[in-house]
Amino acid sequence: MTADLLPRLLLCDLLYTGMGAPQSPGGVVVVGGTVAATGRPDDLRRQYPQAREERVGIVAPLPVNAHTHLDMSAYEFQALPYFQWIPEVVIRGRHLRGPEAARRGADLLTGLGQSVGDIVWSPEVMDTLLARNDLQGTLYLEVLSPFPERADEVFAEARQRLEQWRKLERPGLRLGLSPHTPFTVSWRLMKLLSDYAAGEGLPLQIHVAEHPSELELFRTGAGPLWDNRMPALYPREFAEIIGRSPEPDLTPVRYLDELGVLAAKPTLVHMVNVTPDDVARVARSGCTVVTCPRSNRNLECGVFDWPAFAAAGVTVALGTDSVASGATLDIRDEVAFAQKLYPQLEREIVRAAVKGGSRVVGTVSPFIRRGETWQEAYIWR
Template structure:
């Protein structure tokens, strides 16, 4: 007869990267678990010596709290993924599959995140599907921030759009629950939101303490647009939604040294330290401006790669002291909602970057962006198998 294993016998779990939710990550790492409680963390050799009778219970790539999906679009979760150049992806995927966008897709995405045990989510709620916000706010298994997306490139409509956005945000904020998702704001991009509307939105958010995300410098064409007032982004626009010139959108003439980040900084839109998403096509001066503003950034490595947007300058942002988080963007551009897939891909793109930095960004960086707290893996804390990536 086989003697059953003692459920309270110590187990030793080893890994390539250990992040406990505190400080920096370490490599290699190990955790000793007794029953369902963490007994110790540290270097594998030290724990083997301290717990000689512990049974080795497996080696893992990463042991860490569940990663945070700091930027995604859950209302596109039933889209079919396609890797295409940016200016083909917009009409052939985003527009072609627009009937799939909405609350049912957001529910499906939220269910996926729950099944993955995600540590939190920063979701962008499309301006023209506000029912998504009501749907997601009602969920009890979701934490993070739901950013209501605002668009409007016509300066003369800025006041009207701002009133609508503020009325909706004020109502949704009354529906927030302790432990549930918070309501935030997302002025879409510096070129789809007029200078007047961008100022109104960011000043309001800063005054109300609302978390903010802005898509910035995703594609190289965005640099060309601010430098020249033209290029593919302007050519591919829908004229009915834009004034006659790009100068009217941003309230100043384009110029060679003007970048999207500098424009936001000059406008005062960085005073509230909004989180900037993508920031792939930036200059050293842009990175310095982001650091001075105290803004965090979110990178979506697979989406950047699939849409041929370029490679996020991770090392340069880290060297400047900027907090980096990780997101999947939409299923349509990223391929899945699992940030662990994003981390694995990031390690192939950023080969020289210490993998401990990437893991910490996916956990601590995400929680800092969303204003939430990562669970700690330390002596006396409850153990969860979701810590095994």
Template sequence: MRILSAEVVYTGLGTPIRGGAVVLQGERVAAILSREDARRFYPEAPVTDVGFAISPPPVNAHTHLDLSSLPPFRGPYEDFVRHVIRHKRARGVAAADAGLAELQRAAPLAFGDIVADEAAMRKLLQTPGLRGVAYWEVFAPDPAEAEAAFSETVARLRAFRRLERPDGLKLGLSPHTPHTVSAPLLQRLTRLAIAERLPLQIHVAESPAEAALHRDGSGPLFELMRPFLGDWRPSGLSPVQYLARLGVLEARPTLVHMVHVGEEDVRTVAKAGCTVVHCPRSNEALRCGRLPWELLAKHSVEVAFGTDSKGSAPDLDVTREVAAARALHGAKASPIALVRAAVKGGSRALGLTPPRFGRGSPARALYVWQTPSAEPRV
């Protein structure tokens, strides 16, 4: 017998244990209980404190693997968009391969990847042994282009669908943001996702300038987007309420970032049953602000974690996102809520059955988190 103890033990079912322990007999789980009870019931067993947590493997619910060769950037969100455009040649299969290799070293259970390169999408879908969703990204802000963009997207999705395999990634769809996909196209893509049962993921309420753009067509993001918008008009709504009015939330999309939201927005998201993906290191790098964790918790919104891209985060290790969130939110986000979000929230964001372990499970089912640090491993 031997005992592994941690600040948090989460089996994937029920409430995580603060100050928990897992008792191993050989290479099988014999018991899961508090640290104190483990020492009392198994007094002869050696105890190893493994650090922060023991759980099933976490999920990285939001990545951009084909941006993994992008030079790192820190600065305003609008300048980051320019940075991505400037380095668009860095995107592609080679970058996605490098990102996937780094991601796999962190050993997440699954991942959700936004894909903008056709060759990268084909390779991801054809790679065996991957779990999660590869979301094809759509960018078409001009309403006049909606029909052509929709037809092109349908054709691509049909071709990609033929590449799905039972032991690989599922195909999904990602309208980039509420302001980079026109209203008529957003509505058609939503209906398509519902009809074809395609998982949907969309960036929303990421930067402070996004709210100004939607409210009255002002601010630095509007100035950046102006050449691409055509006959676009501001809705006068928040980005979340704009999506709700268009019916996009009926598809229960995963909503990435959700930083600049109010209580009405959070109520709307909770009612729709959407999961939110938190990317604290990217938010900090791009000066986006702090996700209101306590407001989402108040309304029982499911939260997951994602690393976003290597352009705005130092690595693709989702446990370091959790560490960053812990430092950012302090007492407003308990360690047990953070671990649960990374495991169960991440699985739900990607439409997967949340993993679990229990008595009799093999020791290899346990994911051991070291003491959390937001700094990349060296």
């Protein structure tokens, strides 16, 4: 038997084939670039006694970066409190954002073989990313306007752009919408965007409940999130943005639910500062949640309650957010950090990075099973 045809037995701490639940420990037999078998290590040893054994950490299909901002890929990473990070990193470095940064980030992800859910702010970045034939996933046009009286105008502009860009969609790369947050998009614009997306079958992503101050804002109409805004870019009162008065039991999730937005099944990003009622509402609506654990830690936003969402049956995916807050774009780094944060959910985290991410960005994840082509990239570590 030639060396190329000598079976390799990859013994891994955790195996996820893309089907069912991950197993630990696991094994994969590879012969001549093809998957010959998967299963328990002892069973595979008996079936392939001549196999050359190799020990690895995780074997799974390629993961998905379900939420990031590629146009911030030229930023330097800095871990700072949320209200310090925005002016000192995001605003100060805004000259670094643009097509070249997005191209750099896309090059990295395509080199890793990872699909992406990218939030796109500028037309130039959208044009750049849509022109690529190697990028897989969903490009979400970000929309932001807190003034209800401008909702029709802003919606019409976003719709016109999307209808032009959708002509450039191709299998594996689709367009979506991202109403920025429940407090930076007016109630009327949020409703227009979500209804349009539902009618057109467009995926949605919304940043929700990232920082604790977001809860305070919806409950009181005040707090650090409101105090740190730029007054010229916002209405006089927070109630004007959401079309109702803040109240003690109001949360961003409840607001979106009662507005009818959750009926469009948006992907909700972050979801760190939520209540048990919020989790129940998300579960009933069938929305998927994306968590960015490193960004949450680095910006001091809190810890995502993964066990509560898992218990409620909510599908979870993983994202890196931006390089500026998450340090890297490789979702495997996010997985490694999450497994330290939630050691009891090690298997669920790997499945989330593959299956949950694919659900968010609309890609089809390959299976690691007998007869399929083997890729070395399936070895995560």
